[in-house]
Amino acid sequence: MQINVTKTFLPPIAEYERYLQDIWSRGWITNHGPLVNELELQLKERLGLDYLLFVSSGTTALQIALRALDLEGDVITTPFSYVATTASIIWHGCEPVMVDIAPDTLNIDAQKIEAAITERTSAILATHVYGNSCDIAAIQAVAERHGLPVIYDAAHAFGSRYRGRTVFAYGDISATSFHATKLFHTIEGGGVIARTPELLRRLALVRNFGHTSPTDFECVGINGKNSEFHAAMGLCNLNYVDKILQVRADLSAHYDQKLKGLPLRRPSITPGCDYNHAYCPVIFESEEALLRVVETLTFHNIFPRRYFYPSLSRLRYLNREFRTPVCDDIAPRVLCLPIYHSLSLEEIDMICRLISRSLRY
Numbered sequence: 001m002q003i004n005v006t007k008t009f010l011p012p013i014a015e016y017e018r019y020l021q022d023i024w025s026r027g028w029i030t031n032h033g034p035l036v037n038e039l040e041l042q043l044k045e046r047l048g049l050d051y052l053l054f055v056s057s058g059t060t061a062l063q064i065a066l067r068a069l070d071l072e073g074d075v076i077t078t079p080f081s082y083v084a085t086t087a088s089i090i091w092h093g094c095e096p097v098m099v100d101i102a103p104d105t106l107n108i109d110a111q112k113i114e115a116a117i118t119e120r121t122s123a124i125l126a127t128h129v130y131g132n133s134c135d136i137a138a139i140q141a142v143a144e145r146h147g148l149p150v151i152y153d154a155a156h157a158f159g160s161r162y163r164g165r166t167v168f169a170y171g172d173i174s175a176t177s178f179h180a181t182k183l184f185h186t187i188e189g190g191g192v193i194a195r196t197p198e199l200l201r202r203l204a205l206v207r208n209f210g211h212t213s214p215t216d217f218e219c220v221g222i223n224g225k226n227s228e229f230h231a232a233m234g235l236c237n238l239n240y241v242d243k244i245l246q247v248r249a250d251l252s253a254h255y256d257q258k259l260k261g262l263p264l265r266r267p268s269i270t271p272g273c274d275y276n277h278a279y280c281p282v283i284f285e286s287e288e289a290l291l292r293v294v295e296t297l298t299f300h301n302i303f304p305r306r307y308f309y310p311s312l313s314r315l316r317y318l319n320r321e322f323r324t325p326v327c328d329d330i331a332p333r334v335l336c337l338p339i340y341h342s343l344s345l346e347e348i349d350m351i352c353r354l355i356s357r358s359l360r361y
């Protein structure tokens with residue numbers, strides 16, 4: 001028996017098979033099919049959003065967002081995220097400018113953004129790390145002062161809310177991932193959410209090669225479409241997502257209770273955020289303590305993950321050096337413990353016992 005940091009939720013196979021029958025009878029398997037349309041509708045309804053598109057991955061979502069805004073020059077971003085955040089900026093031909101993170105939430109430190117803005121800055125791309133929202137109000141205020149668009153990497157944020165609305169509702173564009181490792185998934189997949197109908201139109205164009213008609217192309221585009229098979233998985237999983245969110249909250253509370261008193265801390269939740277418990281991060285007092293815990297857990301076939309290590313400001317393909325002392329200090333000490341729908345309380349007890357034991361030496 002092996003316990004990984006996450007385990008993909010799968011719906012009852014009969015529910016997926018029903019969609020397969022429909023797909024076969026229509027013979028329509030990709031290119032804006034009826035199930036893709038239905039998934040987009042259900043997501044918008046459920047999340048209270050007007051402008052959302054289903055795309056092929058979270059990474060494509062980021063790339064499409066950057067292209068739709070026609071960004072040039074520098075993009076202010078965070079060193080504490082998955083590599084796709086930084087790589088998509090560079091892929092688009094912009095330069096990432098790393099602003100350090102807040103030590104409590106591990107999100108970009110909104111108070112430090114303004115000092116990093118220059119005449120080359122064209123946007124802010126921040127990640128809602130682990131699904132905990134950024135200080136959205138502060139980021140919006142600084143973006144408005146400087147006339148900069150905001151893109152959120154909301155790959156972790158399905159089910160999280162900020163000031164009563166889905167986290168996806170904030171920023172000019174939110175890009176999210178529906179990858180199999182995420183809380184809500186479509187096997188592979190992602191979503192882009194726009195604030196305005198004009199931006200939605202741009203995103204839709206870029207998703208489909210820039211086609212405005214079979215023979216006309218308005219802008220550089222990409223194949224960011226997703227298939228009926230992926231949409232079908234999403235439609236099945238949507239019926240379980242409330243339950244998934246509830247179970248995660250319970251598991252996370254159990255972790256909190258069992259980890260109490262140990263020499264470690266949990267990142268804090270941003271004021272105004274109703275958290276989805278997508279991950280279970282803990283911050284140890286030293287990297288040495290973390291490595292001892294990893295060794296003990298691994299020995300017992302339990303595989304936590306070092307999300308996110310190393311700091312993205314250390315990526316070898318960056319052209320500039322950035323001072324991100326908070327991220328440099330915390331990234332080596334943070335570990336994501338296993339959390340997923342079928343994880344049991346007894347398994348959490350065992351994980352916490354092992355952590356406690358390895359921290360005592």
Ligand SMILES: *Cc1c(COP(=O)(O)O)cnc(C)c1O
Nearest residue numbers: 057058059082084155177178179
């Ligand atoms: C998963 C993830 C992505 C990429 O999403 P994919 O669907 O795997 O392409 C981007 N950013 C963050 C923060 C992620 O965790």
